[in-house]
Amino acid sequence: MRKILVIAVTMFMTTFSNAQEMKTVPQVVVSGEGKVKVTPDQAIINVGVGNSGNDAAEVKKKNDAAMDAIIKYLKSVKLPASDYQTKQVSLFKNYDYEKKKHYYQASQTISITLKDLSKYDVIMMGVVDAGANTIHGVEFKTSKLTQYESEARVKAVQNAKAKALDYAGALNQKVGKTLLVTDNSATYYPRPMFAEMKVGNDAAMPRETLAIGEIEITANVTINFALE
Known part of the structure; x- marks a missing residue:
């Protein structure tokens, strides 16, 4: 029993010593x-x-007819069915305090993924002519997101390494091996940086109503480097 106790104490001291040594690594x-x-x-x-x-059924009927026309238009311009989707449908009763009576309001939204930006004006005019009367915004994206995220991560590591070299140099030390890497990157949210869209000097080109600018893809990382 005493022998077992001695072994246990020895193992504990060794583990404790190793833990202490790890904690005291300059970094x-x-x-x-x-x-x-x-x-x-x-x-x-x-x-x-x-x-x-004033009539719920009539309001819904008008909405359905307009949405039907929009979907048929998108099909007519050969937009893939996977590139548009109904996002929100609502029909609710409201009260007009000025006229002191109830009325019904219906709305429906559809999200369109446009993979050819040169068709923006044509598509927008087409859906408006078909019956769309509200535009809820445009979100820009890239089809090469995975590639650009990888590039951003590499740049983040390079930026962290440069900082570590600055600090180590100021301390007259050298940067050693990497001890820990933590990815702090958040979910990608495109941030449009508006600029004029270039369409060339062709006088026959349609009017410009879309400034695509640039989007910024960001990666953040925290790295623990050993100091030598």
């Missing part, structure tokens, strides 16, 4: 950020139909 903890700015090649357009009236 520098730095954060790095990598950014990649790219011109988007796709857009998500959210358009909708809204109608109001």
Whole structure:
């Protein structure tokens, strides 16, 4: 029993000693950020139909007819069915305090993924002519997101390493091996940086109503480097 106790104490002391040694490794903890700015090649357009009236069935009927026309238009221009989707449908009763009576309001939105930005004006005019009376915004994106995220991560590590070298140099030390890497990157949110869209000098080109600018893809990392 005494022998077992001695072995247990010895193992505990060894583990404790190793833990202490790990805690006392000189190190520098730095954060790095990598950014990649790219011109988007796709857009998500959210358009909708809204109608109001005294009869719920009639209001819904008007909305359904307009949405049917919009979907048929998208099919007519050969937009893949996978590139548009109904996002929201609502029909509710409201009260007009001025007229002191109830009325019904219906709305429906559809999200369109446009993979050819040169068709933006044509598509927008087409859905409006078909019956869309609300536009809820345009979100730009890139079809090469995975590639650009990888580039941003590499830049983030390079940025962190550069900081570590600065600190180590100021301390007259050298940067050693990497002890820990923590990815702090958040979910990708495109941030449009508006600029004029270039379409060339062709006088026959249609009017410009879309400034695609750039989107910024960011990666953040925290790295623990040993100091030597």
